Amino acid sequence: MNPNDQMNEIVSLCKRRGFVFQSSEIYGGLKSSYDYGHLGVELKRNIAQEWWKSMVYERDDIYGIDASIIMHPKVWKASGHLDSFTDPLVDCLDCKERFRPDKAPKIPVGTEVEFLDAKKKKQLANVSSLGVVCPNCNSPHLSDVRQFRGMFQTNLGPTDPIHDFIEKNYDKGLSKTDFIKQLNQAADRSAVYLRPETAQAMFVQFLNIQQTTSAKIPFGIAQIGKSFRNEVTIEHFIFRSCEFEQMEMEFFCEPGTQKEWMSYWTEQRLKWHQKFSNHPEHFRLRAHDADELAHYSDQCFDVEYKFPWGWDELEGIASRTDYDLKKHAEASGAKISYFDPNKKNPQSGKNGYRYVPYVIEPAAGLTRVLLSTLVDAYTKDKQVDAKGQEKTRVVLKLHPKLAPIKAAVLPLVKKDGQPEKCQMITEAFKKEGILVRYDDVSSIGKRYAKHDEIGTPYCLTVDNETLSDESITIRDRDTTKQTRLPINEAIELVKNRLQEKVQ
Numbered sequence: 001m002n003p004n005d006q007m008n009e010i011v012s013l014c015k016r017r018g019f020v021f022q023s024s025e026i027y028g029g030l031k032s033s034y035d036y037g038h039l040g041v042e043l044k045r046n047i048a049q050e051w052w053k054s055m056v057y058e059r060d061d062i063y064g065i066d067a068s069i070i071m072h073p074k075v076w077k078a079s080g081h082l083d084s085f086t087d088p089l090v091d092c093l094d095c096k097e098r099f100r101p102d103k104a105p106k107i108p109v110g111t112e113v114e115f116l117d118a119k120k121k122k123q124l125a126n127v128s129s130l131g132v133v134c135p136n137c138n139s140p141h142l143s144d145v146r147q148f149r150g151m152f153q154t155n156l157g158p159t160d161p162i163h164d165f166i167e168k169n170y171d172k173g174l175s176k177t178d179f180i181k182q183l184n185q186a187a188d189r190s191a192v193y194l195r196p197e198t199a200q201a202m203f204v205q206f207l208n209i210q211q212t213t214s215a216k217i218p219f220g221i222a223q224i225g226k227s228f229r230n231e232v233t234i235e236h237f238i239f240r241s242c243e244f245e246q247m248e249m250e251f252f253c254e255p256g257t258q259k260e261w262m263s264y265w266t267e268q269r270l271k272w273h274q275k276f277s278n279h280p281e282h283f284r285l286r287a288h289d290a291d292e293l294a295h296y297s298d299q300c301f302d303v304e305y306k307f308p309w310g311w312d313e314l315e316g317i318a319s320r321t322d323y324d325l326k327k328h329a330e331a332s333g334a335k336i337s338y339f340d341p342n343k344k345n346p347q348s349g350k351n352g353y354r355y356v357p358y359v360i361e362p363a364a365g366l367t368r369v370l371l372s373t374l375v376d377a378y379t380k381d382k383q384v385d386a387k388g389q390e391k392t393r394v395v396l397k398l399h400p401k402l403a404p405i406k407a408a409v410l411p412l413v414k415k416d417g418q419p420e421k422c423q424m425i426t427e428a429f430k431k432e433g434i435l436v437r438y439d440d441v442s443s444i445g446k447r448y449a450k451h452d453e454i455g456t457p458y459c460l461t462v463d464n465e466t467l468s469d470e471s472i473t474i475r476d477r478d479t480t481k482q483t484r485l486p487i488n489e490a491i492e493l494v495k496n497r498l499q500e501k502v503q
């Protein structure tokens with residue numbers, strides 16, 4: 001299938017069925033903001049829950065936290081975000097598109113390219129020393145690169161410092177330069193930032209977590225939450241948005257052991273992504289080249305997924321050395337270190353070793369994983385309908401643990417006690433906290449088609465026979481095979497599928 005068609009079909013399914021809507025749609029929508037509908041919220045929660053289970057519940061060495069989105073501004077100064085969390089930005093001089101040159105199509109310098117100018121006339125020109133062209137119109141006529149701060153800033157307090165400053169100073173005869181400088185200083189005094197990553201809270205709270213858990217190194221801290229980045233380029237539906245969710249874990253280890261832990265975590269994280277997938281070969285690890293590494297990082301891998309537009313990042317796994325803990329120790333004055341009484345100090349050879357731990361950080365985007373999960377599950381197959389005609393069926397082959405609705409409970413007809421019987425079946429699931437839905441809207445064929453499209457693994461159909469012999473039909477989404485089973489066995493079959501251990 002054409003990659004654009006596939007994405008368009010997925011975006012359309014998301015809206016039509018209630019996975020993802022454009023935010024504020026009735027007002028024309030807000031670029032790059034999305035709302036998750038009744039199915040999207042369940043899929044997102046299920047992915048987050050599986051991540052949390054694998055990171056926290058199924059291990060003895062990782063502890064969860066849930067930190068504030070707005071933190072002390074000194075956190076962002078110390079972490080380096082205030083000074084260097086910027087993206088490069090250029091403007092196309094022909095179509096005025098604003099974009100990140102590092103994400104634009106790369107073309108060798110000097111190559112002659114064809115593009116449409118502002119008057120839609122075909123033009124030829126050579127690629128400049130930037131080595132990229134405009135992703136919108138292919139023009140090589142681009143502005144110089146500027147740096148653009150990626151953090152959203154707001155102000156804490158009841159008054160607007162910018163308004164106050166202007167009120168007090170507009171007639172004081174300040175030069176333009178002084179006015180701007182002092183205005184910025186006034187705004188900065190109460191400035192706070194929406195976090196651009198969840199990671200920093202886990203460094204800042206290292207001592208509290210270590211002391212309250214008595215955790216011994218190696219151990220980790222995990223968090224799932226919202227992050228915000230004022231992205232220059234918005235692309236591919238929810239792949240890159242300004243407000244998104246991350247699933248991050250900081251794993252603290254002894255200096256010198258980071259290579260071992262890096263290979264452990266890259267393997268674990270790749271396996272986690274693959275275990276719910278129909279196409280494990282669509283995931284790969286990509287090592288960062290030396291020129292891509294941050295100055296404090298000694299190794300970094302991306303888990304990439306083969307999206308319809310090509311391989312792209314799902315998760316970054318970085319070996320961050322002791323950079324973050326040291327920076328926060330320096331800036332705050334807190335004594336952030338770890339003491340191991342049973343280890344020999346490698347320098348002195350004496351018992352007792354105090355050190356600043358090294359960190360391995362697997363950082364995944366929850367909303368990005370939701371998109372890869374939809375792409376991975378989106379399938380078209382041929383089925384023969386009740387009239388013997390071959391039809392193309394759209395089916396979301398979501399793993400049952402991720403599927404928003406685990407089973408649909410359907411009466412064949414809306415009478416003869418069938419709806420009541422269905423309600424008894426839904427109750428059996430509700431009391432176990434399993435989301436199933438009663439559905440009596442339209443023909444049985446259309447209901448099957450709808451539940452295939454939203455990824456419901458099973459349909460349980462009640463008919464006249466059910467009322468006499470307590471048996472129902474259970475239909476498997478992937479094979480469309482229907483089997484007649486006693487009600488209890490059908491319920492158990494669905495529950496067992498959800499309990500299965502996934503390797």
Ligand code: ATP
Nearest residue numbers: 229231239240241244313314315316363364365368
């Ligand atoms: P990219 O190169 O795509 O901008 P990044 O390397 O800046 O991503 P990290 O800072 O490593 O990303 O963040 C960890 C993860 O958070 C990413 O792998 C991605 O899944 C997710 N993520 C980052 N930025 C966004 C965004 N704007 N929208 C959605 N998810 C994001």
